[in-house]
Amino acid sequence: MCGITGWVSFDRDLTAEAGALHGMTETMACRGPDDRGTWTEGPAALGHRRLAIIDLPGGRQPMSVRTPEGAVALVYSGETYNFTELRRELTGRGxxxxxxxxxxxxLHGYLEWGDAVAERLNGMYAFAVWDARHDRLVMIRDRMGIKPFYYHPTADGVLFGSEPKAILANPLARRRVGPDGLRELFTMIKTPGHAVWDGMREVEPGTVVTVGRAGLTTRAYWRLRTRPHTDDRDTTVATVxxxxxDIVRRQLVADVPRCTLLSGGLDSSAMTALAARQLAERGEKVRSFAVDFVGQTDNFVADELRGTPDTPFVHDVAELARTDHQDIVLDAxxxxxxxxxxxxxxxRDLPAGFGDMDTSxxxxxxxIRDQSTVALSGESADEVFGGYLQFFDEDARRADTFPWLVRFGRHFGDDTDVLRPDxxxxxxxxxxxxxxxxxxxxxxxxxxGESDFEYRMRQICHLHLTRFVRVLLDRKDRMSMAVGLEVRVPFCDHRLVEYVYNTPWSLKSFDGREKSLLREATADxxxxxxxxxxxxxxxxxxxxRYARALQDQARELLARPSHRVFDLVDRERVRAAAERETPVSTQVGRRGLERTLDLAQWLDLYTPELVLS
Incomplete structure (x- = not known):
């Protein structure tokens, strides 16, 4: 894992811009607490902050090779899980x-295959290669968008970074958010390539972006494709x-302490149990961690979203898999x-509005970071196997919109309610x-020959795998890397995603329940x-008490009537929520307060220029 950043300026020598490069690199310190490095030559400047996971003494970056035609230098973030096989192949090629x-x-894969190296990688990665032989910068992002990657074209080149903050640290980037940026902030649809900040873009998942003197080009090396599925149920379950x-075996490789995130749901439980079985064969125990809240299990109130508390199920898994388990219990x-x-x-660089689900x-x-450096997560299994309620909700299935918005609107209300009506x-x-x-x-x-129903379910699966999952992957990456923890996502392996995506819905839900294939494949x-x-x-x-604390903070904000947040939010709605006599203990009633407080914090920290129309 790590944080990468850089600057290419074809009209100047960036060796004179060490201070700017240093400032960009240091914004990534949380992503890479173990080491830092920079590399500058002519029009190219690369910065790196390292979280050491594999080959602790040998993996320093930026990493470069000097060829007769010029230098090739790399900054890389992530993990390549098939690097051992690729190393053998490259060794055979000299x-x-x-x-x-x-x-x-x-790096050597790029020297051998150019940007086609991306098609050979299995992993989560975002990396940039300065290739002086061809006077170009090549930026590549993993297929599912697990690792973040942003860039900002300039008059004579480009700025790039793992996070917007690295780009915003350069004087060439403006802290400006226009109407489309605000639209992206208040709609949970994650438009591919959109970065909210004016002038900034995301390297889209499965894409190569090349910047040369003649300009910028993009090439998609992977997209989620439709293919026939001919395996029967038993073969499909066995293949899963x-x-x-294989995925768990590959993702357990690390030279530092590792663990699993365990929620007591099917996804994390299956992943934890498989990891525990594999480690047990080597005489090791897996560490597992779960989040809980003071008094939550004893005082739990079921609702339509959550019928049971997590902790009893977490403990069932920990006992059966014999993990070294710890509950992380948080108070209001x-x-x-x-x-x-x-x-x-x-x-996050943005006010995402996830409230206590972000802070927790x-x-x-x-x-976890006090005890482990790598964690395996069950993230994205719902998108891959069809686990969300909206997959089974007739209104969401029929709606001419993103299906999760139907469910969210029902449970949390309209996310735009907090905005000023005008x-x-x-x-x-x-x-x-x-x-x-x-x-x-x-x-x-x-x-x-696909039926209308099967095609609609294919659309819903595709939307979750190419839009919704990216919201959650970004959240996972930012929260984990903020503390220097690498979180791996086995269910995002592109081989699994491609295979399960093309299984018909009748197979994905063959027992009438969510995630039938995953449940059956890991039942043992x-x-x-x-x-x-x-x-x-x-x-x-x-x-x-959490809701009351939000109300107290909202009242403090209301006492600052000139705060810029009231250019965005409806002051009277905030006042009504802050003065409600009975504080709401669910996400539904708190969402507007959390969103407002996040926006206010963002405006204070980033002081963005807002263009509202």
């Missing part, structure tokens, strides 16, 4: 290695299990701490979402309680 790191394998065993004071909210906003994740990761009207968020939806479904291929390692458990989302505190 390459010689001086380290045991996957970074050097990727074979893939999962910690969840509502403004200093924690500030850390969240700094990590950051606090969980911070506690601003909401001028932004036309409904039209923005409609345009985004039409674009998203336009390119989804239909299988010949799961406790019966988890095998039978109904899907429950990431937990949220029900403690009314």
């Amino acid at each position: 390459h010689r290695f001086t380290t045991d790191s996957d970074t050097e394998v990727v 299990r074979t893939l999962l065993d 004071q910690a969840l509502a701490d403004p200093a924690v909210r500030e850390r969240v906003i700094r990590a 994740l950051l606090l969980l990761f911070r506690a 601003l909401a009207k001028s932004l036309d968020l409904e039209g923005y979402v409609a345009d985004g939806y039409r674009t998203a479904v336009a390119g989804i291929q239909r299988l010949e 390692v799961l406790p019966r309680s988890v095998y039978e458990r109904v899907k429950s989302p990431y937990p949220s505190t029900q403690d009314p």
